[in-house]
Amino acid sequence: MKSIQVFLLIAGIMMGTVSYAQLKYPATKKTDVVDNYFGTKVADPYRWLEDDNSEETKEWVKLQNEVTDNYLANIPFREDIKKRFSELYNYPKYSSPFKGGDNYFYFKNDGLQNQSVLYTQKTLDSEAEVFLDPNKLSSDGTVSLSALAFSKDGKYFAYGTATGGSDWNEFFVMEVASKKKLNDHLKWIKFSGISWKDNGFYYHRFPEPEKGAELSKANQYGQVFYHKLGTSQSEDVLVYEDKNNPKRYFGVSTTEDERFLVISFSEGTNNNGLLVKDLSKTNSDFITIVDNLDNNYNVVDNINEKLLILTDYKAPNYRLILVDPQNPKEKDWVELIPEKDNVLQNINIIGEKMIVNYLKDASSHVYLYELNGKLVEEIKLPTVGSVGGFSGKRDENVAFYSFTSFTYPSAIFKFETDTRKSTLFRRPELNFDFENYETKQVFYPSKDGTKIPMFIVHKKGLKFDGNNPVYLYGYGGFNVSLTPSFSAGRLILLENGVVFAMANLRGGGEYGEAWHEAGTKLKKQNVFDDFIYAAEYLVKQGYTSSKKIAIAGGSNGGLLVGAVANQRPDLFKVALPAVGVMDMLRFHKFTIGYAWVSDYGSSENEEEFKYLYGYSPIHNIKNGVEYPATLVTTADHDDRVVPAHSFKYIATLQENHKGANPVLIRIETKAGHGAGKPTSKIIDEVGDVYSFIFTNLGIKPSYK
Numbered sequence: 001m002k003s004i005q006v007f008l009l010i011a012g013i014m015m016g017t018v019s020y021a022q023l024k025y026p027a028t029k030k031t032d033v034v035d036n037y038f039g040t041k042v043a044d045p046y047r048w049l050e051d052d053n054s055e056e057t058k059e060w061v062k063l064q065n066e067v068t069d070n071y072l073a074n075i076p077f078r079e080d081i082k083k084r085f086s087e088l089y090n091y092p093k094y095s096s097p098f099k100g101g102d103n104y105f106y107f108k109n110d111g112l113q114n115q116s117v118l119y120t121q122k123t124l125d126s127e128a129e130v131f132l133d134p135n136k137l138s139s140d141g142t143v144s145l146s147a148l149a150f151s152k153d154g155k156y157f158a159y160g161t162a163t164g165g166s167d168w169n170e171f172f173v174m175e176v177a178s179k180k181k182l183n184d185h186l187k188w189i190k191f192s193g194i195s196w197k198d199n200g201f202y203y204h205r206f207p208e209p210e211k212g213a214e215l216s217k218a219n220q221y222g223q224v225f226y227h228k229l230g231t232s233q234s235e236d237v238l239v240y241e242d243k244n245n246p247k248r249y250f251g252v253s254t255t256e257d258e259r260f261l262v263i264s265f266s267e268g269t270n271n272n273g274l275l276v277k278d279l280s281k282t283n284s285d286f287i288t289i290v291d292n293l294d295n296n297y298n299v300v301d302n303i304n305e306k307l308l309i310l311t312d313y314k315a316p317n318y319r320l321i322l323v324d325p326q327n328p329k330e331k332d333w334v335e336l337i338p339e340k341d342n343v344l345q346n347i348n349i350i351g352e353k354m355i356v357n358y359l360k361d362a363s364s365h366v367y368l369y370e371l372n373g374k375l376v377e378e379i380k381l382p383t384v385g386s387v388g389g390f391s392g393k394r395d396e397n398v399a400f401y402s403f404t405s406f407t408y409p410s411a412i413f414k415f416e417t418d419t420r421k422s423t424l425f426r427r428p429e430l431n432f433d434f435e436n437y438e439t440k441q442v443f444y445p446s447k448d449g450t451k452i453p454m455f456i457v458h459k460k461g462l463k464f465d466g467n468n469p470v471y472l473y474g475y476g477g478f479n480v481s482l483t484p485s486f487s488a489g490r491l492i493l494l495e496n497g498v499v500f501a502m503a504n505l506r507g508g509g510e511y512g513e514a515w516h517e518a519g520t521k522l523k524k525q526n527v528f529d530d531f532i533y534a535a536e537y538l539v540k541q542g543y544t545s546s547k548k549i550a551i552a553g554g555s556n557g558g559l560l561v562g563a564v565a566n567q568r569p570d571l572f573k574v575a576l577p578a579v580g581v582m583d584m585l586r587f588h589k590f591t592i593g594y595a596w597v598s599d600y601g602s603s604e605n606e607e608e609f610k611y612l613y614g615y616s617p618i619h620n621i622k623n624g625v626e627y628p629a630t631l632v633t634t635a636d637h638d639d640r641v642v643p644a645h646s647f648k649y650i651a652t653l654q655e656n657h658k659g660a661n662p663v664l665i666r667i668e669t670k671a672g673h674g675a676g677k678p679t680s681k682i683i684d685e686v687g688d689v690y691s692f693i694f695t696n697l698g699i700k701p702s703y704k
Helices: 011-015 056-073 079-089 488-493 512-517 525-538 556-567 591-601 604-616 642-654 680-699
Strands: 003-009 020-023 035-036 038-041 098-100 103-109 118-121 129-132 143-150 156-163 171-173 180-190 198-205 224-228 235-239 247-252 261-265 273-278 287-290 299-303 306-310 319-324 334-337 343-348 353-360 363-369 377-379 398-405 410-415 420-427 437-445 453-458 470-471 497-502 547-554 575-576 629-635 663-667
Touching: 003 035, 020 056, 035 604, 056 547, 056 663, 056 680, 079 488, 079 680, 129 156, 156 180, 180 198, 198 247, 224 247, 235 247, 261 299, 273 299, 273 642, 299 343, 306 343, 319 343, 343 398, 437 525, 453 488, 453 525, 470 525, 488 497, 497 525, 525 547, 525 556, 547 556, 547 680, 556 575, 556 604, 556 642, 575 591, 575 680, 629 642, 629 680, 642 663, 663 680
Parallel strands: 470 497, 470 547, 547 575, 575 629, 629 663
Antiparallel strands: 003 020, 035 038, 098 103, 103 118, 118 129, 143 156, 156 171, 171 180, 198 224, 224 235, 247 261, 261 273, 273 287, 299 306, 306 319, 319 334, 343 353, 353 363, 363 377, 398 410, 410 420, 437 453, 453 497
């Protein structure tokens, strides 16, 4: 066992004193694995931790969790934080209502249920009843609903389940009227929706992996199938595959009238080609609309025989075009909504009107358009915030949408497309004084002078004396936009004087494809610079100091935290990399990791290898440096970013880190990348992470 000396705030914290304790890390075996990349030899001594099925790795996980659990158990307010989070989280949460046939459906969580329950009602005013309760699918709440869709006539309901947070889904079918579960059972489905056509549906799957490799093997040779109700999966009809491109996976959908089958193909998280098949014509062939992977194309729906397509082709902020599949060449495209200064995010067709969502400076702006592209008016929103997807049907005038912001819990609004009237439908009630807090947006210069937006939330009357603790969050990748959203857990930070800051880094989609591209591949350092300069801005403006900053991010955001903690360990006091991509030389070898090459580049390319090697979190930890207090979080069923990333990272950090700051890992069981995590596990994790933050920032928590 390797030991270092650390200071723990234990029982004496309540009296303002600090007690001393010793923290011991498990010894992690090192092997002589070395890879040769274009003449550069790179050691990988913890390669054995990539085998998450080995008894040796399982024992290592057990020992690491024991050290972390013992550390957290000595924090006197740990259980109080979990109790407070439970109080704040314990309020009814609703989704927007949506139609299945003639009935309405919506999700509701009473407060602390592990999974939200699907309810049904005949009208918006009639009594609701439980349609499907996912909490009954497992004893511990670790089975969650994923994809779901009703048949066009509303008679059948197909749904997917995910177990333990894995991306693997199983599909089932229910008869709506009787709520009877049918015999249909489909497996080895991943990254797929459910697209109905007549008496069955289309879906995407991968071949069954060999036993023991389900959570780590690269997912290749995707296929599109059609499943007819009442038949076994072995009878499903193969609709499309591409054996010449094993890394190609597919999105499959049908238009609302079920006339067109649309297949998008991609090898990354960005850019796709497009195929379409007219199902109204017997034995029709697929027509290629786009045969390259140079841009993004998303079919919104059809207008008779033509397709509405949202694209960034010749429009980094996106535009809407009308395409005739029988004449799919670019010269025949009709532009309905041209590119504007703001980013066109998505479009819904409801009541034969288009509801168009734009992103302006990382917040939502929504407009009503005619189908011919004529602007009707803007739909006013309560404040600066984010709109959830609109739900509604093309032949009905009623739509529902959700709206949220940092201090505005997600509320449901009803919108009528004919009267253009928006009214509050449901709003949760929380016992919290939101009026005591304020939100502002600032624009700070990054290293190269680029102006980066950042939201800052804090108590009113904040003193700019440099002594406020800060929780700085970022992502910066994969065209993902960070917009204002509500978090009950975040309220614990705010009520204890923590300043919450969220930076809209390059690599995201806040300003369209150009903003995204500016943070990819050989420009990834822009993302790290943007985040570092966010922290420096907060220090210069008197919000905080380097001894008071906690940084956090998950997945690609976990990579962000790991990289900037290596580059500027002096600037941050606490680092919280969650389910992070930490080995930039081998990420593409596991599950769907190869799809991230479009954003990161690949170590199999010499120029990109040198760049990746220069910032890869695992490979840039230096011996003898005092790094921020670090709590890595991951999970045993994460088959998106396999836990080996976090395992190898913390082993390297524990080996090289010097100083009093603890560097620990919390490994959740029966959980994955985050989706579908039961409430009980969310409460435990938030309680542990916030306890770690408060302890290492020297905060004595109180609750109001």
